[in-house]
Amino acid sequence: MSLFKRLLNPKKHKSDEKAKQSDTSKYYPEEKLPIDEKFTYNFNKNGGKFLYCESMDEILEAFDNILIENDWYERDVFCVDKNLASRFDGFNLNFTQKGNTTFFLTTCESLVAKNGSILLSSNQIKEKKLSELPFNFVVFATTSQLVDTISEGLRIIKNRNTKQIPTNITTIQDFETDKEKDFMSYGSSTKNLYLLLLEDL
Structure with missing residues (x-):
């Protein structure tokens, strides 16, 4: 802008300066959140239900509360991990890999922040x-399963399974059951998801 125009229109000049400052400020490096805070924020934003526990006793208590809240006692539960099924034994649940089940009890590879x-x-x-x-x-x-990116999670899978890399690798991040779908979420599968997170670090 020429000096003449700036003198005639000082308000416009000030607004231009403010716009320029706001433009440059968005290119400053973002403040880096700790990985756990970033995951918690994004997971909750996706509609997930998050239960942080410091001991296995707290995990079992939180699991019991989930069963009470949803009336899931004495139901069929899809679970492929025998160790996990034995860990959550004692809740009158029938762990199976067949037929219609009420919920899916599982571990995961990683939590992507x-x-x-x-x-x-x-x-x-x-x-x-x-x-x-x-x-x-x-x-x-x-x-300890928190990772920053999906590629970091994939690298851990590869390093952990040197003989045979698991197949059918996928992510789930849509937990809002009442959210209206748009074209970006086409083909994704919405799940009502509870995360029982145990502190092990």
Whole structure:
């Protein structure tokens, strides 16, 4: 802008300066949140239900509260992990891999902070698609499974499984059951998801 125009229109000049400052400020480096805070924020934004626990006793108590809240006692539960089924034994649940089940009890590969998603593989879901699994999920995970990005989670899967990399690797990040779908969420499978997170660090 020429000096002449600036003198004639000082208000416009000031507003231009403010706009320029606001433009440059958005290019400053973003304040980096700790990985756990970032995951919690994004996971909650996606509509997930988050239960942080410091001990296995707290995990079992939180699990009991989930069963009470949803009236899930004495129901069929989809679970492929025998160790996990034995860990949550004693709640009058029938753990199975067949037929219609009330909810899916599972572990996960990683918790991805960048988008608040849960990384799963054939270790948890065999060769099933997310749409073939029950609508309700209860995921048991630990704080040591937090990663910043999906690629970091994939690298951990590769390093952990040197002989045979699991197949059917997928993420789930849509937990808002009443959210109106748009074209960006086409093909994604919405789940009602509870995360039981155990502090292990």
